[in-house]
Amino acid sequence: DAGITQSPRHKVTETGTPVTLRCHQTENHRYMYWYRQDPGHGLRLIHYSYGVKDTDKGEVSDGYSVSRSKTEDFLLTLESATSSQTSVYFCAISGQGQENTEAFFGQGTRLTVV
Amino acid sequence: AQSVTQLGSHVSVSEGALVLLRCNYSSSVPPYLFWYVQYPNQGLQLLLKYTSAATLVKGINGFEAEFKKSETSFHLTKPSAHMSDAAEYFCAVSVFSGTYKYIFGTGTRLKVLA
Numbered sequence: 617d618a619g620i621t622q623s624p625r626h627k628v629t630e631t632g633t634p635v636t637l638r639c640h641q642t643e644n645h646r647y648m649y650w651y652r653q654d655p656g657h658g659l660r661l662i663h664y665s666y667g668v669k670d671t672d673k674g675e676v677s678d679g680y681s682v683s684r685s686k687t688e689d690f691l692l693t694l695e696s697a698t699s700s701q702t703s704v705y706f707c708a709i710s711g712q713g714q715e716n717t718e719a720f721f722g723q724g725t726r727l728t729v730v
Numbered sequence: 731a732q733s734v735t736q737l738g739s740h741v742s743v744s745e746g747a748l749v750l751l752r753c754n755y756s757s758s759v760p761p762y763l764f765w766y767v768q769y770p771n772q773g774l775q776l777l778l779k780y781t782s783a784a785t786l787v788k789g790i791n792g793f794e795a796e797f798k799k800s801e802t803s804f805h806l807t808k809p810s811a812h813m814s815d816a817a818e819y820f821c822a823v824s825v826f827s828g829t830y831k832y833i834f835g836t837g838t839r840l841k842v843l844a
Contacts, residue, residue: 627734647830651824656739658836659774666829674831692749710830711808717781719832721773 619643622722624708629729635694637725639707643688648690649708649719650682651673652701659706663674697729732757736835744843745780749793749808751838753821756802762803762824764832765795768818777819780804789816816842 619642629635639648648664649661651674659672663682671682679701681693688693694701704726737752755761762781778789785797791814795806804821819828821835 649832651834656836658736659834661831661833664829664831674827708774710831710832717830718764718776718779719822719824719830720776721766723773724771 620707620709620720620722622705622725625723626726627728629696629697631698631728631729632696635697635727636639637692637705637707637727639690639692641690641709643709643711643720644687645709645711645720646687647710647712647719649710650680650690650692651706652676652703652726653706654703662692662705689722694727697727699729701711701727702729703727732761732825732831732833734821734823734835736819736821736838738837738838740839740841742775742841742843743811745813746810749806749811749815749818749840751806751821752839753795753804753806753835754802755821755823756803757823757825759825759827763795763797764822764824765789765793765804765806766820766822767791767817768820768837775818777806787842811840811842813844816840 620642649664650662651687663673667683692696707722733756735754765777780797788794
């Protein structure tokens with residue numbers, strides 16, 4: 617299995633509080649991604665990174681920010697959590713080149729905003 | 731822009747019957763295509779991938795998929811369903827445009843009947 621660790625695995629937080637989810641990889645892959653998974657929507661891209669300090673928005677980025685200060689860590693922050701952000705969040709990584717075309721996924725973080 | 735459509739959010743088959751999960755994609759350039767499987771409370775696991783080599787791709791657990799450019803399809807099949815195949819399946823497309831992004835379909839939940 618690809619070395620991807622997400623923390624925490626479960627979190628319950630109150631509306632309006634900031635929340636940070638962490639993704640840590642040991643594969644030295646260049647690309648990292650944050651997705652959210654919701655019933656009927658599949659996985660939707662929130663933000664992604666193509667290098668240290670290089671990040672960009674995905675299709676559902678409103679209310680989220682990210683940071684990548686080291687190759688191995690990609691943080692997702694909910695600036696002020698809302699109930700609509702209750703979801704399962706997945707981190708993914710991918711490498712470069714013809715031999716590294718697929719994304720590898722972490723185990724997910726289940727976030728509940730009450 | 732790339733997109734993926736999975737026909738049928740739920741599919742039921744009898745044990746031993748053919749599994750056919752449908753995926754159609756939209757891409758302006760030759761894509762990479764993937765099928766992932768997700769078991770309950772787990773992350774996504776790669777089943778197989780198409781990267782412009784052979785159009786018939788074999789994956790793990792007896793699954794295979796055929797890339798048909800004329801039909802913009804990448805349907806997943808397995809000749810004989812097993813109870814352990816019950817899971818959710820996601821089709822995804824990736825195109826390199828400055829960076830890699832993975833766009834997922836909404837998923838198909840496969841139920842295997844005894």
